Amino acid sequence: MDNTGSAWSQVDLIREAFHYQSRFEGSTMIFKIDYPVTEDPGFPYLMKDLALLAGTGFRVAIVPGAKEWIDSVLLEYGIVSSYSGNTRITAAAEIPFVEMAAFHVATRVMTGLAAGGSAKNSAGRVDAVIGNFVRARGLGVEGGIDMAQTGMVDRILTDSISRVLDLGMVPILPCIGWSPTGKPYNVSSDEIALAAAAALGAIKFFIVTLDRGIRAGTYALPENIELGENGRIIQLTPQDAENILEMNLRSGAGNKPLDELRLALRASKAGVERVHIIDAREEGAVLRELFSNLGAGTMIYADDYESIRNLRTRDIPDILRLMDPLMQQGILVRREPEDIQEKKDDYAVFEIDGSVHACGALHDWGENQGEIAAITTDPAYAGMGLGRRIVRSLIDRAKKQGLRRVFILTTHTQDWFELLGFKECPLDSLPKRKQENYDRERKSKAYALELGAQ
Ligand SMILES: CC(C)(COP(=O)(O)OP(=O)(O)OC[C@H]1O[C@@H](n2cnc3c(N)ncnc32)[C@H](O)[C@@H]1OP(=O)(O)O)[C@@H](O)C(=O)NCCC(=O)NCCS
Structure with missing residues (x-):
């Protein structure tokens, strides 16, 4: 078998691609694509790749930004845009032009998806819907400035977006939102993309740019950063990203790569596991970033353990x-504050923006076995991976403590633990102390995960 050279690396690449395909299939991904990316010669290829992703089971939503195009349309009609900081002040008379410009850019995206990027071959096309998916309200008067018809996201209409995604179509969210009475507002596409990512539980957030991003040589970087070819930063933790922003403060606002990094950091802090900044001019950048270890852009990955920490008394x-x-x-065993206080060090909590939204515990029962217990997720944060991540961190903790097996006792949640790799086990395989403590009336089932096999 020829296992040298390019044939072998191609096989490796295919393997990697299958691995990532099965890992991310069915997951929601948000693509933030600003004008003038839509005008770049690489844009049809980008759209072709997004159509391919949507056509093969990924849930793709696109938020097109139209700032520069809106500015130039307004100018064409003799209106000079006015800003408060980075935020456009949209006078009522300007709103029809803003809508026109926002929908023009959204339509460019729609056209790209309809063509599947190729004039010759329509097989790559995918259905797309430009929608009124954003409920907005006015910013009002800020610091004495009337923001007029500039709005903020009130709510992302997730049910409508999910229906579109369920049909395998691509929802496109232009930078317009509507009040409950139908009044249109110009809303920042960054804010829409962030809100959509949080509301849809997106696991990926792509920022598509037309610049070379933050690279060694051009920007001051901390020492530990992993660099690829041409000084490209391959990946960053949110803390690294914060350090870079801090170290390059002097480059100031309006510096695009820094603004993009700032947006990426916000997406990461909003709970998106992986945020990617990619250059639209590099053909196949999205696919390479998704389906290969080293990617083609820069990834900001939220380190789970930054959000997961030990329980403090005040969290009880x-x-x-x-x-x-x-x-x-009766889904969880009753625990009093004193019980939790007594075993405080066994507990871990998942904190988002300073408040606790999930928890769990690892109790050591001797015989090298630990019980994972009290796994709970705030219903408002269900389905965003908090429960899974708490369990994963407790498994890591068990491994570090040298345990050979973790188990759970459950009356209602066996299917979920099975998904995480636990297998039903006989009660008499649990540590003796646990068997003595077993509540026979509850009739919980035992599931275990052998850590050696991990
Ligand atoms: C079980 C629980 C912790 C999951 O929390 P979560 O943060 O929503 O979990 P994740 O986001 O990691 O996983 C969500 C997935 O698990 C599925 N799921 C949730 N509860 C489930 C259950 N009881 N059985 C099977 N699947 C379940 C969800 O449908 C979702 O599936 P999807 O990703 O295909 O949409 C949460 O539902 C909970 O608090 N349940 C009550 C307490 C409990 O049973 N604890 C375990 C006893 S120790």
């Missing part, structure tokens, strides 16, 4: 508030 009321309804339904 918060986790009891999360657990209380489940204890009342």
Whole structure:
């Protein structure tokens, strides 16, 4: 077998691609694509790749930004845009032009998806819908400035977007939102993209640019950063990204790569696991970034353990508030504040923006076995991977403590633990101390995960 040279690396690439395909299929990804990316010669190829992704089971939503195009349309009609900081002040008389410009850019995206990027071959096309998916409200008067018809995201209409995604279509969210009475507002596409990512539980957020991004040589970088060819930063933690922003403060606002990094950091802090900044001019950049280890752009990955930390005494009321309804339904075993306080060090919590939204515990019962217990996610944050990540961090903790096996006892949640790799096990395989403590009336089932096999 020829396992040298390019044939072999192609096979490796295909393997990697299959690996990532099965990992991300069915996941929601947000693409933030600003004018003038839509005018670049590489744009049809980008759209072709997005159509391919949508056609093969990825849930792709696109938020086109239209700032520069709106400015030039307004100018054509003799209106000079006025800004408060980075935010456009949209006078009522300007709104028809703003709508026209925003929908023009959205239509460019739609056209790209309809063509599948190729004039010769329509097989790559995908259905797309430009929609009124954003409920907005006015910014009002800010610091004495009337922001007129500039608005903010009130709510992302996730049900409507999900219906479109369920049909395999691509929702496109122009930078316009509507009040409940139908009044249109110009809303920042960055804010729409961030809100959509959070509301849809996106696992990926792509920022598509037309610049070379932050590279060694041009920007001051911390020492530990992993660099690829031409000084490209391959990946960053949110902390690295913050350090870079801090170190390059003097480059100031309006510096595009720094603005993009700032947006990426916000997306990461909003809970998106992986944020990617890619250059639209590089053919196949999205696919390479998605389906290969080294990617083609820069990835900001949220380190789970930055959000997961040990329980502090002052968190106890918060986790009891999360657990209380489940204890009342008998899904979780009843725990009093004193019980939790006594085993405080066993608990981990998932914190987002300073408040606790999920928790769990690892209790060591001897015989090298630990029990994962009290796994709870705030219902408002369900389905965003918090539960899975808490379990994963407790498994890592168990490994670090040298345990050979973790188990759970459950009455309702066996399917979920099976998804995480746990297998049903006999009660007599649990540590003796746990068997003595087993509540026979609850009749919980035991599931275990052998850590050696991980
Ligand atoms: C189980 C629980 C912790 C999951 O939390 P979460 O943060 O929403 O979990 P994740 O986001 O990691 O996973 C969500 C996925 O699991 C699925 N899921 C959630 N509960 C499930 C259950 N009881 N059985 C099977 N699947 C379940 C969701 O449908 C979702 O599927 P999807 O990704 O295909 O949409 C949460 O539902 C909960 O608090 N349940 C009540 C308490 C409990 O049962 N704890 C375990 C006893 S120790």
